Amino acid sequence: MRRDIKGVTLECVQGNIVEQPDMEAIVNAANKWLRRGGGVAGAIHKAAGPGLEKEAVPLGPIKPGEAVLTGGHNLPNKHVIHCLGPVYGTDKPEAVLLANCYRHALKLAEDAGLESVAFPAISTGIFGYPKEEATRVALEAVAEIAPSLKSVKHIRFVLFSAGDLKVYEDILAGLDN
DSSP states (O other): OOOETEEEEEEEEEEEETTTTTEEEEEOOOOOTTTOSSSHHHHHHHHHHHHHHHHHGGGOOOOOTTTTEEOOOOOOEEEEEEEEOOOOTTTHHHHHHHHHHHOOOHHHHTTTOSSSEEETTSSSSSTTHHHHHHHHHHHHHHHHHHGGGGOOOOEEEEESSSSHHHHHHHHHHHOOO
């Protein structure tokens, strides 16, 4: 599903975040130390190779809601934007911190002059954020910042399962322009 919001294309697809060769940057649902981990972080670090961790670790630790930019290393993408999402029920206020992940990632992409960014569903795995609530926060944050974006014109949400994709598509379809 694709939708234009204030000149920015928002797209939702089912797939693997490390298989987005047409995106200039992909977003890593990182841990605070920016080390290889499980889930999204593990997949990205594995695909990027050891150089990613070597570049990223000196930039940490980061706090929930923060983001940092590195090169893409062995990925087909120029850059990886590492975001630390909130742990649901622990990091407060969850919605503000999660929205900040998306805002800060897009600001880094904008500052780097990037045109396209692919996001996973940040904080919805082992960090326990309820998927529908996290999706609403993510899409509303991106829609809110879209009018201020000058270089970023394509934002893709890459969802692992068909169920996650449906949640994103339903909420995206209901967003006000």
